Structures are given as C-alpha cells and as structure tokens.
Amino acid sequence: DTEVTQTPKHLVMGMTxxxxxxCEQHMGHRAMYWYKxxxxxxxxxxxxxxxxxxxxxxxxxxxxxxxxxxxxxLNLHLHALQPEDSALYLCASSQVGGGDRREQYFGxxxxxxxx
Amino acid sequence: ELKVEQNPxxxxxxxxxxxxxxxxxxxxxxxxxxxxQDPGKSLESLFVLLSNGAVKQEGRLMASLDTKARxxxxxxxxxxxxxSATYFCAVLSGGGADGLTFGKGTHLIIQP
Numbered sequence: 001d002t003e004v005t006q007t008p009k010h011l012v013m014g015m016t017x018x019x020x021x022x023c024e025q026h027m028g029h030r031a032m033y034w035y036k037x038x039x040x041x042x043x044x045x046x047x048x049x050x051x052x053x054x055x056x057x058x059x060x061x062x063x064x065x066x067x068x069x070x071x072x073x074l075n076l077h078l079h080a081l082q083p084e085d086s087a088l089y090l091c092a093s094s095q096v097g098g099g100d101r102r103e104q105y106f107g108x109x110x111x112x113x114x115x
Numbered sequence: 116e117l118k119v120e121q122n123p124x125x126x127x128x129x130x131x132x133x134x135x136x137x138x139x140x141x142x143x144x145x146x147x148x149x150x151x152q153d154p155g156k157s158l159e160s161l162f163v164l165l166s167n168g169a170v171k172q173e174g175r176l177m178a179s180l181d182t183k184a185r186x187x188x189x190x191x192x193x194x195x196x197x198x199s200a201t202y203f204c205a206v207l208s209g210g211g212a213d214g215l216t217f218g219k220g221t222h223l224i225i226q227p
Contacts, residue, residue, distance in 0.1 A: 033214055035214070035215075041219075041220075042203055042217035042218060042219055042220050043158070043203075043215075043217055044217075045214030045215065045216075048213065048214050056213070056214060058214070088157075090157060090158065102146065102207060102213075103148070103160065103163050104148075104160075104215060105160070106150075106157050106158040106159075106160075107157060108156070108157045109156075109157045111155075
C-alpha cells in the first residue's frame with residue numbers, strides 16, 4: 001500500500017472558524033510533511049515531522065498548528081485563517097534514510113477556501 | 116539557500132515532437148525528483164534520480180541527472196496529448212527528513 005490519504009477533500013471555512021486537516025499513511029514511514037500550494041505555484045514546505053517530532057517549521061504563522069499523534073497520522077489545525085491562506089494543502093510521507101527510501105509520497109490534498 | 120530553476124515555464128508543442136525541460140539547482144544535492152501534476156490534482160511521482168549520470172525512462176519520458184553541472188533534464192519523445200500537465204522538478208536539500216524545494220514548474224500543452 002503506497003497510499004497517503006487526506007480528509008476532507010474540500011473545506012470552506014470562515015475567518016473565525018477552527019478546523020483540522022487530517023493525513024494518514026500505513027507505509028511505515030517515519031517522516032511526514034505538510035506543503036501549501038497556491039494556484040499556479042509550486043508546493044511550498046510548511047512543516048516536517050521526523051519520528052513524530054517536529055523537525056522543520058518554515059516560519060509558518062501560528063494560525064497553522066501541526067500535530068503528529070502517532071507515526072501514521074498527521075494533523076494540521078487551523079484557526080483564524082485569512083483569505084490568502086486559501087490553497088491546496090498537501091500531505092506527504094517518506095522513510096528516513098538513504099537512497100530511494102526518502103522518496104516522498106503525496107496525498108490527494110485538501111482544497112481549502114477561507115471566506 | 117537552495118534554489119531550483121526550471122525552464123521553460125510554459126511550453127506548447129504539437130503531438131509527435133520532441134522536447135526537453137531543464138532543471139538547474141544551486142547547491143550540492145544527489146537527489147532529484149520529477150513530479151507530474153494534472154489540474155486540480157495532487158503530485159504524481161515520475162522519477163527519482165539518486166546519482167550522477169543517472170538516467171531513467173518510462174514510456175515517452177526520460178530523465179537524467181548531472182550532479183557536477185547541477186542539472187537535470189526531462190526529455191519528451193514523440194509527445195502525445197495525454198502528457199499535457201505541469202511538470203515539477205524538486206531537490207532534497209539535506210539529510211534525514213527534509214522537505215523538497217520545487218522548481219516553478221513547466222506547464223506543458225500538447226496539441227493534436
């Protein structure tokens with residue numbers, strides 16, 4: 001199974017709402033990632049978790065709060081977002097190590113619209 | 116800071132023609148990835164290139180890596196309409212678990 005799943009597929013939220021994005025993988029990967037992709041732009045790294053610990057935070061605003069409850073799950077908690085945060089949010093996972101083991105597998109994404 | 120540059124950013128070509136997309140990166144890396152993205156969809160992994168001189172082929176696509184020149188190419192042979200998509204190259208910048216740095220992408224349109 002080389003699948004990364006994400007829920008929900010689409011999310012519309014107001015600027016005062018609190019919502020969460022979920023990501024799950026069962027490939028035994030110990031690294032998980034959040035990327036943000038605006039329309040017609042490349043994905044940009046937000047967070048990296050390695051062995052369930054946050055290892056990289058690319059200066060993301062605190063209204064985005066990641067959580068890795070276990071090795072298979074990754075959440076992104078959203079609060080007080082701005083319209084400019086509307087984007088496709090992609091989750092990915094990979095092994096930690098050398099060679100092909102670090103290939104990142106991407107989920108289908110959550111299309112977020114902030115109104 | 117790692118920078119990844121792709122060119123061209125937009126390419127319109129006819130079916131049956133050949134073309135090459137170029138990807139340059141600014142710092143030493145021996146891991147380069149090519150992804151395909153269809154409109155409104157996620158990223159599909161095409162190739163993982165791990166060493167200097169690596170060449171991989173899948174159907175009408177062939178990718179190569181020259182780590183000394185910090186250059187990768189994605190060559191399209193006898194293009195068909197189904198290959199229309201946006202193609203990204205991406206580089207892994209460090210050890211352990213690191214995020215990918217993507218090029219801006221090449222929007223490829225193949226016309227009958």
